[in-house]
Amino acid sequence: MSERTAGETDVVVVGAGPAGMAAATRAASLGLRVRVVDEQQSPGGQVHRGVTRGDEGVGPRFGDEHLRGRELVRALHASTATVEPGATVFDVDPELGVAVLRDGIAHEIRARHLIVATGAIERAVPFPGWTLPGVMNAGAAQVLLETSACVPSGRVVLAGCGPLLLLVASQLADAGANVVAVVETTGAIDHARALPGLPRALATPATFARGLAWLRALRRHGVERIGGIRSLAAEGAGRVERVLVGVGDRAREIAVDTLLVHAGVVPNPQLARLMRLEHRWDERALAWRPRVDAFGRSSDPRVSVAGDGAGIGGARAAETDGAIAAIDAAHALGAIDARVRARLCAPLLRERRRHLAVRPWLDALYRPPGWLVDPPDAAIVCRCEDVTAGEIRSVARLGVRGPNQAKAYTRCGMGPCQGRVCGTVVTTILARAAGVAPAAVGYYRIRPPLVPVPLAALARMPGGGNRRDERTGGAM
Amino acid sequence: MFRRLAGAKARAEVVIDVDGERVVAREGDTLAAAMLVAGCVPFRASERSGAPRAPLCMIGACFECRVEVDGAGSRRACQVVVVPGMRVRRSRAARPGA
Amino acid sequence: MGGKGTDAIVVGGGLLGAAIAWGLARHGRSVRLLDEGDDALRAARGNFGLVWVQGKGAGCPPYARWTLRSAAAWPAFARTLAEETGIDVELRQPGGLKFALDEREWRERAATLEALRFALDGDYPFEMLDAAAMRTRCPPVGPAVAGASYCPLDGHVNPLRLLRALVTGLIGRGGTVEPESRVTSIAVRGGVFEVGTVRGRCAAPVLVLAAGLGNRELARRVGLRAPVGPNRGQILVTERLAPFLDLPTEFVRQTGEGNVQIGDSMEDVGYDDRTTRDQMARIAERAVRVFPRLAGVDVVRAWGALRVMTPDGLPIYEASSERPGAFVATCHSGVTLAAAHAGELADWIAGGERPADTGAFVAARLRAPAPGGA
Ligand SMILES: Cc1cc2nc3c(=O)[nH]c(=O)nc-3n(C[C@H](O)[C@H](O)[C@H](O)COP(=O)(O)OP(=O)(O)OC[C@H]3O[C@@H](n4cnc5c(N)ncnc54)[C@H](O)[C@@H]3O)c2cc1C
Ligand SMILES: Cc1cc2nc3c(=O)[nH]c(=O)nc-3n(C[C@H](O)[C@H](O)[C@H](O)COP(=O)(O)OP(=O)(O)OC[C@H]3O[C@@H](n4cnc5c(N)ncnc54)[C@H](O)[C@@H]3O)c2cc1C
Numbered sequence: 004m005s006e007r008t009a010g011e012t013d014v015v016v017v018g019a020g021p022a023g024m025a026a027a028t029r030a031a032s033l034g035l036r037v038r039v040v041d042e043q044q045s046p047g048g049q050v051h052r053g054v055t056r057g058d059e060g061v062g063p064r065f066g067d068e069h070l071r072g073r074e075l076v077r078a079l080h081a082s083t084a085t086v087e088p089g090a091t092v093f094d095v096d097p098e099l100g101v102a103v104l105r106d107g108i109a110h111e112i113r114a115r116h117l118i119v120a121t122g123a124i125e126r127a128v129p130f131p132g133w134t135l136p137g138v139m140n141a142g143a144a145q146v147l148l149e150t151s152a153c154v155p156s157g158r159v160v161l162a163g164c165g166p167l168l169l170l171v172a173s174q175l176a177d178a179g180a181n182v183v184a185v186v187e188t189t190g191a192i193d194h195a196r197a198l199p200g201l202p203r204a205l206a207t208p209a210t211f212a213r214g215l216a217w218l219r220a221l222r223r224h225g226v227e228r229i230g231g232i233r234s235l236a237a238e239g240a241g242r243v244e245r246v247l248v249g250v251g252d253r254a255r256e257i258a259v260d261t262l263l264v265h266a267g268v269v270p271n272p273q274l275a276r277l278m279r280l281e282h283r284w285d286e287r288a289l290a291w292r293p294r295v296d297a298f299g300r301s302s303d304p305r306v307s308v309a310g311d312g313a314g315i316g317g318a319r320a321a322e323t324d325g326a327i328a329a330i331d332a333a334h335a336l337g338a339i340d341a342r343v344r345a346r347l348c349a350p351l352l353r354e355r356r357r358h359l360a361v362r363p364w365l366d367a368l369y370r371p372p373g374w375l376v377d378p379p380d381a382a383i384v385c386r387c388e389d390v391t392a393g394e395i396r397s398v399a400r401l402g403v404r405g406p407n408q409a410k411a412y413t414r415c416g417m418g419p420c421q422g423r424v425c426g427t428v429v430t431t432i433l434a435r436a437a438g439v440a441p442a443a444v445g446y447y448r449i450r451p452p453l454v455p456v457p458l459a460a461l462a463r464m465p466g467g468g469n470r471r472d473e474r475t476g477g478a479m
Numbered sequence: 480m481f482r483r484l485a486g487a488k489a490r491a492e493v494v495i496d497v498d499g500e501r502v503v504a505r506e507g508d509t510l511a512a513a514m515l516v517a518g519c520v521p522f523r524a525s526e527r528s529g530a531p532r533a534p535l536c537m538i539g540a541c542f543e544c545r546v547e548v549d550g551a552g553s554r555r556a557c558q559v560v561v562v563p564g565m566r567v568r569r570s571r572a573a574r575p576g577a
Numbered sequence: 578m579g580g581k582g583t584d585a586i587v588v589g590g591g592l593l594g595a596a597i598a599w600g601l602a603r604h605g606r607s608v609r610l611l612d613e614g615d616d617a618l619r620a621a622r623g624n625f626g627l628v629w630v631q632g633k634g635a636g637c638p639p640y641a642r643w644t645l646r647s648a649a650a651w652p653a654f655a656r657t658l659a660e661e662t663g664i665d666v667e668l669r670q671p672g673g674l675k676f677a678l679d680e681r682e683w684r685e686r687a688a689t690l691e692a693l694r695f696a697l698d699g700d701y702p703f704e705m706l707d708a709a710a711m712r713t714r715c716p717p718v719g720p721a722v723a724g725a726s727y728c729p730l731d732g733h734v735n736p737l738r739l740l741r742a743l744v745t746g747l748i749g750r751g752g753t754v755e756p757e758s759r760v761t762s763i764a765v766r767g768g769v770f771e772v773g774t775v776r777g778r779c780a781a782p783v784l785v786l787a788a789g790l791g792n793r794e795l796a797r798r799v800g801l802r803a804p805v806g807p808n809r810g811q812i813l814v815t816e817r818l819a820p821f822l823d824l825p826t827e828f829v830r831q832t833g834e835g836n837v838q839i840g841d842s843m844e845d846v847g848y849d850d851r852t853t854r855d856q857m858a859r860i861a862e863r864a865v866r867v868f869p870r871l872a873g874v875d876v877v878r879a880w881g882a883l884r885v886m887t888p889d890g891l892p893i894y895e896a897s898s899e900r901p902g903a904f905v906a907t908c909h910s911g912v913t914l915a916a917a918h919a920g921e922l923a924d925w926i927a928g929g930e931r932p933a934d935t936g937a938f939v940a941a942r943l944r945a946p947a948p949g950g951a
Contacts, residue, residue, distance in 0.1 A: 042539060044560055049538065094854060102854060107551065111854075124540045136521045136533035137480065143537035146557075151505065151512035152487035156480065178484055241531055242520065261480070271540070386535070386543060389527040401744050402590070402754035405615020411622045412741045414834075419553070419816065419877045420542040424535075445615055451852055454539075455816060455875035457552060458839075461861035462872075464854055526817050526835070552875040553816060 012036045014332055015101050015114035016084075017092045017274060020048020021318045022310025023120035024075040025325030026332075027084040030118075033333040037084035038112055040103055042091040042454075046076050049122055049142070050318045052149055068318065075322065094451035095278055099305055102451070102464070109460040116305055116332040119275055119293075120325060123268035123311035126290070127424045128163060128375050129382040129392065132237030133264065141171040141265035154180035157260025160246050162186040162235055164193075165369040166214060168265040173220035182226045184257055186248050188266070188372050190231025200364030210361050229255070234374065237262055266371040269427055270312045276449035278306060284442040287366050288315060289376060290427060291446055297352065298331035298344075299324055307332060320358035323351045376428065377435050384432070385425040387418020392432055399436040405445045406430055419455055422447040480533075481515040495565040504561040511537060511544045511556035514567070522546055522556065523570035545570060583609050585783035585926070586772055588760050588795060591621035592736070592911035593918055594787035595743035600923025601785075602750035609781070610747060611758040611774060618790055618807075618850065621911065623882020625812060625840045626736040626832070627825060628668070628913045631675055631703065631728035635689050638696040639934035640891055644910070645701075646934075647917035648730045654916035655734070661749055664742040666734045667833035673731025674706075674715055675827040676722045676867055683724045690726060703728045717821055719869040725826075733825040735833055736912050743919070760788070763798040765900055770799075785926060786905040789885045790848075800899030802940035803907050807848055807883040810841040811856045813864070814878040815871070822868075829864055837871065839864045843884075850881045884909050892938045894922060 016027045019041035027039040039046070047054045051072025079086065087105065094102040099114045125140045132138065141161055147153050154175055159182045161172045168185065176182045205211070221228065234249035246257050269290035275282070281294040281302035292314040299307040309328040310321030327348050334344040378384065380393030390413045398412045406422075406429045409415055415429055416422030422429070426447050434441040452461075483505075490505040497519050504513030511534050514522065521531035522544050534544040537557045545553035547568040556567075587598040590612030598610045613619075630648045634641025648670070655668040677683035687705045694701040704710075704727045711725040712718055718725075744754055755776075762773035763784070770784040786795045792803035817835035828840045842856045857879055865872045885907055887893060892908035904926055908914055921932035 042558060094852075096854060097851070100854070124538065125536060134525075134530060134532060136531050139534060140536050143534060146537040147481060147512055147515065151481075151508050151516070152484045153481040153512065153516050154484060156482040242533075386525075386532070386541065389525055389530075398741075401741065401748065402612070402756045403615075404756045407615045407622070408756075411737045414737075417878065418542065419545065419875075420540065421878070423540045448616070450878060450880050451854075451857070452876055452879065454555075455552065455877045457872070458813075458815065458861045458865055458874050458876055459872035461813070461854075461857055461876055462865050463862075464858040550873075552873060 011113045011115075012038045013114070013336055014038070014116045014118060014329070015040065015099075015112055016118045016120055017041075017101070018048065018120035018122055018310070018312070019043070019046035019079070019086065019088075020120060020122045020310060020321060021050065021072075021075060022122070022312070022321035022325035022328075023048065023118070024079045025322045026118045026120055026309055026329040027086075028075075028078045028082045029326045029329035030332055031082040031084040033329065033338055035333055035336065035338060037082075038087060039079070039084055040087045040090045040092055040101070040112075042089065044088050046079055046086060046088065047072055051075065052146065071318075091454050092274065093453045093456055095274065104452075104454065104456055104460065107457055107460060109456060109464045111464070116307070116335055118325070118328050118332060119306065119308045119312055120310045120321075121271045121274050121312045122321075123315055124271045124423060126266045126269045126371065127428055128264055128266040128371065129378040129384050129425075129428060130235045130237070130375070131379065131381045132239070132243065134383050134386055135237055135239050135243040136241070137239070137243035137260060138237050138262045138264065141168050141263040142268075144175060144261075144263050145171045148174060148178060154178050155261035155263075157181065158183050158258060159261045159263065160184045160186060160257055160259045161263045161265070162232075162246065162248070163265040163375075164188045164371055165265055165267040166365065167268070169214065169217045169221070171263065171265070172226065173217040176224035176226055177220055182221075182224065183259070184227040184229060185221060186229045186232055186235070186246070188232055188375060189369060193368050193370060196370070197364050197368035200367050204361040204364035207357065207361050266375055267369055268311065268315055270314060271423070272426060272446070273421065273423060273449055273453050275301070275308055275312065276446060277451060277453060278303065280306065280308070282446065284440065285314065287363070289371065289431075290315075291430075298348065299328040300331060300335075304335065316355070316359050316362060320355050323355040323358065327351050327355070376431050378428065378432075384428050385413075385415035385418065385422075387420050387424075388414040390415040390425075395429055395432045396436050399433055403433070404437060405433060406447045407445075409433060410447060416447050421449060421453065480518055480520050481512070483516060493561045493563050495561050495563070495567060497567045498569055508561050509557050510546070510548065510559040510561055510565070510567065513561050514546075514556060519569065521569070583607055583779060583781040585609075585785060586611060586770065586779060586781045587785045587787055588772070589786070589788035589791065590744070590754065590756070591619050591787065591789050592740060592743070592915055593789070593906050593908065594785070595621070595740055595747065596911070596915045596918035597785055597787055597906060597923050597926065598752060599743045599747045599750070600919040601927055602747050602752045604923065604927040606783075606927060608747065608752040609779060610744075610752060610754045611760055611772070612754065612756050613759045614757040618848070618883050620789060620882055620885055621736065621740050623810070623812070623850070623880055624736050624912055625810070625838060626733050626830070626912060627673070627827075628670065628732040628734060629673065629827070629910070630730040630913070631673060631726060631827075632689065632693075633910070633913075635693050637891060638693075639937055641693060641697060641701070642934045643917060643932070644913060645730065646921070647914045648732070650916035650920055651732070654919060658742040658746060662742045662745040664738055664745060666738045666742055668732060668734045669825075670730065670732030671824040672727055672729040673733075673825045673827065674711070674725045674727055676718070676725045678721065679723050686726050702730065715822070715824065715826070717868050717870055719867060721866045731825060733830050734912060739912065739915060743915075760795060763795065765799075768902065770902065782902050783926065784903045786903070787907070789907070790883065792885075792905055792907050796905045799897045799903035801895055801897050801903065801905045802943075803893055803905050804940065804943055805885050805887055805907055808886045809844040809846050809850060809881050809883055811852050811860060811879065811881045812841050813839040813857060813860055813876045815839070816875045816877050818874065821870075829868060836877075837874070848883065850883050852879050852881045888943055892935075893940050894935050895939045
């Protein structure tokens with residue numbers, strides 16, 4: 004790793020997960036000047052979080068995935084790419100000036116090509132009571148287990164759907180947490196819906212073996228599994244104390260200290276939306292994704308999106324995505340010709356297809372049900388501004404057809420999270436209220452700063468103080 | 480809220496201050512992890528309803544873990560690593576006009 | 578779109594259209610408000626929320642009087658909206674400050690406001706505050722500021738609540754709001770306007786064009802002119818703070834929610850409503866210079882929005898002589914003037930007298946040299 008001062012560079016990679024690490028390493032190997040920016044303290048992303056902080060043995064580590072992460076980090080550090088940790092991208096302008104906030108100070112890197120590898124976030128699933136302390140995402144508990152070797156104390160229930168729900172449940176149970184139940188929305192209809200995808204999925208037996216191991220672990224630990232639930236709510240005074248689930252036409256109440264929820268992951272939309280890249284609604288995944296070609300090139304030819312940020316494919320697919328995007332970027336910047344690009348990408352494209360084979364089955368099986376993605380009136384949807392699903396529906400009756408007018412009327416999406424949490428939900432609520440497709444409803448306009456930036460840091464940005472003579476108007 | 484695993488390799492202790500209370504964290508902890516283990520919950524109150532809130536995502540997306548760190552604004556506790564002597568204030572409904 | 582018995586069609590769901598539509602509904606008219614979709618250019622969603630009098634109409638006394646009347650009508654307007662809709666638009670009119678960064682700026686301001694007072698026969702309250710007096714009125718102001726002008730009539734509102742209240746009030750009075758209904762054609766048959774939208778058609782004997790930047794194109798179709806163009810303003814918003822600023826200033830105000838809004842730029846950049854970092858930096862730098870205590874405060878949001886500007890900055894309110902029943906309305910202070918638009922202007926469109934002082938606000942003036950700025 005070489006230190007270069009900020010300024011101009013060939014490629015800026017945002018995000019140092021599997022996609023970003025692979026992209027940076029590959030781009031550097033093709034002779035490009037590369038800079039990787041990630042807001043975490045060290046590379047790794049969500050799956051390989053902190054793998055090289057020298058804290059192995061802190062949290063339990065999980066087999067070959069973990070080893071793979073260390074390899075990626077090692078390769079990145081061995082490359083000529085510059086890594087900037089603890090640095091958050093908060094704006095990108097049309098000239099590909101990438102604005103970065105690090106230790107409270109803003110700086111800018113100008114890129115010739117940008118690779119967005121900002122990964123995924125867990126889908127928000129608002130239900131009554133989900134804002135109570137003690138209700139967290141399942142992935143959040145995983146983060147705590149891996150980085151601080153801690154588990155929720157007391158009784159733990161996991162609720163929702165998706166492989167990560169089962170993975171985290173088994174990890175926590177193995178680590179000694181008191182996991183009393185896993186409550187799944189997944190039921191008979193979902194299995195039936197997923198069936199056609201099964202043969203293709205079976206082509207990657209390793210995935211199945213992993214899943215079966217998690218289920219065995221849950222059985223071994225005596226964790227109760229409840230499937231096909233029809234409603235979910237949390238209650239408690241000042242923190243979660245009970246979870247209420249609808250099973251058949253009965254309601255069941257389970258005492259809990261921690262409720263972990265999960266309903267899959269969706270692409271982190273912020274940066275791609277900020278840059279106004281074209282998006283499409285993926286009905287199979289119930290999520291927005293940026294429109295990209297086979298190489299990950301977005302609607303802006305100077306910008307690629309790689310990894311889960313372009314559509315959920317998992318860590319291995321993200322890694323191949325990253326390498327493909329890097330090769331394509333090298334082509335875009337004139338370092339290699341189209342023939343070389345085709346030759347280098349061919350095996351990677353095959354590999355990616357293999358990694359993605361299981362997705363249709365997973366997406367169909369673990370599709371969150373309507374009541375979870377289109378929550379009841381009482382559920383708070385925008386946690387920053389305390390806006391309920393009912394309020395969104397009520398402004399729909401004032402002629403609101405999309406998230407931006409809903410935002411103007413209710414303040415949903417105006418808080419510091421900038422709609423990361425509620426965005427997909429608000430689109431879904433408005434679409435269903437109007438009886439139209441989510442694509443017709445659209446998404447929040449995402450504006451800078453992507454994270455809060457101190458006023459003084461903005462003021463001291465390049466170009467800030469030196470054009471004072473220009474007119475700054477008074478608002479009227 | 481959270482407890483450390485017994486068998487885990489112990490890391491050096493880092494002492495921080497949360498609302499005047501001594502909190503013992505471990506080197507490498509994020510502030511959010513340290514606070515969850517120490518039971519410093521809630522992290523904040525909703526500015527609108529006053530309802531108590533605590534971290535949701537731990538990956539920097541939800542902003543529910545905002546606290547004041549060494550006098551500086553609202554920081555996402557899940558993105559801040561503890562350092563000795565760090566002074567943390569959990570939110571009041573809003574911070575005074577600086 | 579059915580449209581039996583519609584009295585008036587208002588085109589444009591921004592603050593002008595919504596205020597006029599609600600005003601007409603209060604006259605018992607059945608009104609259809611046609612608007613574009615979620616991602617339209619809509620200054621009503623991106624403005625700064627000032628009800629501002631100070632300095633308005635320098636060089637054009639009728640505009641100053643029109644502004645003064647609207648500011649005076651605001652309290653009753655806000656009260657009526659609250660009664661009809663239950664929405665508090667957070668009107669505060671504690672007076673407002675406009676800073677002067679140096680001695681010369683201060684003296685020029687004093688001269689401008691003096692001239693305005695003279696033109697209005699002395700009927701124009703303001704005070705010039707020196708540094709000490711300014712700090713008494715507004716302690717957080719930093720040392721870089723030389724002084725300020727103060728006008729007791731200035732105030733601010735929550736402009737988003739205002740828009741929601743107007744639309745809610747309109748619907749409450751039987752009007753309809755029709756989004757995703759961009760008007761694409763206008764025909765006149767037997768004194769009735771037939772309006773075609775991307776979704777269908779509707780008809781009414783009265784047609785009000787309040788389509789912001791869209792007026793430029795639409796006005797022509799009924800024999801009117803609205804030579805408006807875009808002018809971009811960028812605004813920053815901070816995290817919520819405990820109350821520290823109890824009166825609005827020309828470019829920094831603390832909202833009812835506690836956030837501090839910091840405005841704004843004036844840029845001729847066409848139809849581009851993005852933010853730019855050089856402007857954000859400049860806006861931030863100026864705010865910190867004036868209120869040093871804001872330095873460490875976090876900006877949580879920023880946006881750009883397009884003002885609807887005539888070449889001279891003054892409104893156009895005009896009835897078509899060629900197509901009786903057609904009106905066009907445009908201005909660049911739709912918050913300040915909302916009370917006048919919902920009141921006197923709507924009264925006129927409903928068949929009353931043209932409001933005093935507005936006679937000069939016709940497009941014909943723009944053929945001649947502009948009669949002074951706003
Ligand atoms: C909480 C969570 C837990 C998960 N656990 C697992 C698991 O156990 N097993 C599994 O197979 N999959 C898991 N996944 C899915 C997993 O994220 C992906 O399969 C894989 O990590 C995708 O890799 P990526 O490179 O696309 O993105 P990521 O690994 O998510 O990396 C994206 C990186 O971008 C950075 N970033 C984002 N925005 C910015 C910005 N504005 N500025 C700077 N940096 C930014 C982030 O800090 C992050 O490090 C999990 C996902 C989440 C959200
Ligand atoms: C940055 C900024 C700061 C401002 N600050 C202040 C302030 O502090 N105080 C103040 O008084 N004013 C302020 N303003 C001005 C104020 O916002 C406007 O005057 C107000 O929004 C009224 O504008 P409007 O209704 O004419 O246009 P808009 O609000 O732009 O609304 C026009 C509407 O017409 C619709 N439309 C356009 N074409 C068609 C068509 N063909 N068919 C159907 N519908 C159509 C659009 O979709 C839109 O909804 C500010 C403006 C900006 C941009």
